[in-house]
Amino acid sequence: MTSLLRLRASLSTGALWRAALLGWLVACSDNGPTSPAPPDPALVAQGKDIFRFDTFGDESFWTDTLRIHDVITSAVDPTTALSVGLKVDAAALPAAVVQGIQDGSISLTDPATTVALLKLNAVVGLTGTVETVNGKDTLTDVGITCALCHSTVDNSFSTGIGARLDGWPNHELNPGAIIALSPALTPEQKAVYNSWGPGKYDPRYNFDGQNGPAVIPPAYGLQGLNSITVTGDGTDVEYWNRYVGVTQMHGHGSFSEPRTGVSVNNPPDMISSKLEALKAYQLSLASPAPPATNFDAAAAARGQLVFDGPGQCATCHSGTLLTDGNSRLHAPAEVVSEPEPNGQPSYASRSATKMYRTAPLHGVWQHPPYFHNGIAATLDDVVELYNSRNGLNLTAEQKADLVQYLNSL
Secondary structure: OOHHHHHHHHHHOOOOOOHHOOOOOOOOOOOOOOOOOOOOOHHHHHHHHHHHHHOOOOHHHHOOOOOOHHHHHHHHOOOHHHHHHOEEHHHHHHHHHHHHHHHHOOOOOOHHHHHHHOOOOOOOOOOEEEEEEEOOEEEEEEEEHHHHHHHEEEEOOOOEEEEEEOOOOOOOOOOOHHHHOOOOOOOOOHHHHOOHHHHHHHHOOHOOOOOOOOOOOOOOOOOOOOOOOOOOOOHHHHHHHHHHHHHHHHOEEEEEOOOOOOOEEOOOOOOHHHHHHHHHHOOHHHHHHHHOHHHHHHHHHEEEEEEEEOOOOOHOOOOOOOOOOOOEEEEHHHHOOOOOOOHOOHHHHHHOOOOEEOOOOOHHHHHOOOOOOOOOHHHHHHHHHHHHOOOOOOOHHHHHHHHHHHHHH
């Protein structure tokens, strides 16, 4: 989550197919590290708790500055929360609550039910302190965690309620609409946040004031990747975690990036000691395998030949990681995702590298829309965009087969 620092300042003034396909949407060479030592299971478990439940002390922003707890208490019932993409962890619901939701005895149009869900720690990525005040459960503070944007649920109970899927981007989440509920914002600020839409967030807006939201990325399949972000700003997942934790979640800690002039120091440090465990958990999250019904095997086999040949995908989406991001980045003129839609500023121009990393392709079937700006709604659109802009002259059959291959990764 990136646009909140400016706000703070303004307020205070199939396995074979998977191995083969990843080279197309990402980069050109492997260059990944050799097999790493297995992570310490205890460290991974610690990181899981941090990913799901640790706010790094960001309640001081979401509660004291934005007053989101007041908004939830007065106006955010479960139906509203689900409508803006918030998710509920079904495993955290006691049997009586499950029964009450099913038989209608628990209201989903009462904000008090949202407070009760927060008390159960059942809202994915959102934490709250609930105290008894004058005999009534009262939400006294609220914070966010990594899971808010980078987890979803499998909808096994109902839409928006189910088992957690950590690392899966929540593309139903509308972060801008949630932020815009704050009574501390000006109408102009609310207009910017409300313009983003579901599944997008601008992690630069709070620094440069430019409005150009990016698609929320997956937090799975990161093992072996050095360039974690779409612009390859850092060389390790800890860079990303510190940037997001300090500058976007507004947790307590420090982050400095001389290339962009960003320097934030928000003591006391509540993040540095947790980065190793958080990284261990994120690197343990494998890309999801496609369902067997997700692709036609024969067509995918033909599509792999297109990927490696006339489609020219393997030029950049190469190696076992299907990306050349560990060895090089690409200038905006080299990619098909620019120019940006609607006259937005170049996303790369706002970054530390001014470049783009080739996206990894494992699990690509799972997270439309595609490219950093979401200009391709489907994999068919991705293939068509490459075909037209790069003059590939692929036949309709080749394009269809290539899509099947991508769906198999």
